[in-house]
Amino acid sequence: MMEENRQSVRYHEIGRVVCNDLCALPGILDDISADGCKIHFPLSFVVDIEKEYMLRIIFSRSPEAPLQLMVRPRWVRESSGSTQIGMEILYSPDQNRLKEFIAYLEEISIDEEPDIV
Numbered sequence: 001m002m003e004e005n006r007q008s009v010r011y012h013e014i015g016r017v018v019c020n021d022l023c024a025l026p027g028i029l030d031d032i033s034a035d036g037c038k039i040h041f042p043l044s045f046v047v048d049i050e051k052e053y054m055l056r057i058i059f060s061r062s063p064e065a066p067l068q069l070m071v072r073p074r075w076v077r078e079s080s081g082s083t084q085i086g087m088e089i090l091y092s093p094d095q096n097r098l099k100e101f102i103a104y105l106e107e108i109s110i111d112e113e114p115d116i117v
Contacts, residue, residue: 008033011105015059018066022053023083029057030084034102036074040084047085049073055087062101067094 015029017039027041039055053073056066071087078084092098 008035009106010036010038011102011109013059013061013105015057018056018058019053021051022047022085029059032057032102032105034089034099036086036088037069037071038084038086040082042082044078044081044083047073047076047083049076052090053087059101064097067097067101068092069094069098 010031010033012031013029015032017027017029019027023041023043023045025041025043027039030038030040032038037055037057049072051072053071055069055071057069058066069092070090071092072090073085074088075086076083089098
């Protein structure tokens with residue numbers, strides 16, 4: 001099992017992920033940072049980790065058009081009929097929109113109360 005190793009703060013954000021080159025069914029965004037994201041799909045399938053993919057992410061909190069990000073898989077985990085993928089974000093058409101969204105997530109995370117366990 002591969003360890004996650006991100007250099008940027010990750011934010012838990014739910015969104016719908018569309019990438020027909022990966023899977024015909026949409027996936028779910030688990031979290032996102034300026035450098036990467038973690039997504040999962042509700043079925044098992046083989047992922048080519050040498051290939052680059054264009055993701056379209058529709059965020060639950062944003063009414064704007066989907067964010068288009070060019071990504072490359074860094075790790076893949078398959079278990080219990082699902083596939084989880086850690087993606088590295090490459091230079092993307094919506095790079096500036098991603099930076100704005102990350103700034104927004106950072107701002108609202110300061111205002112939110114911490115989870116008490």
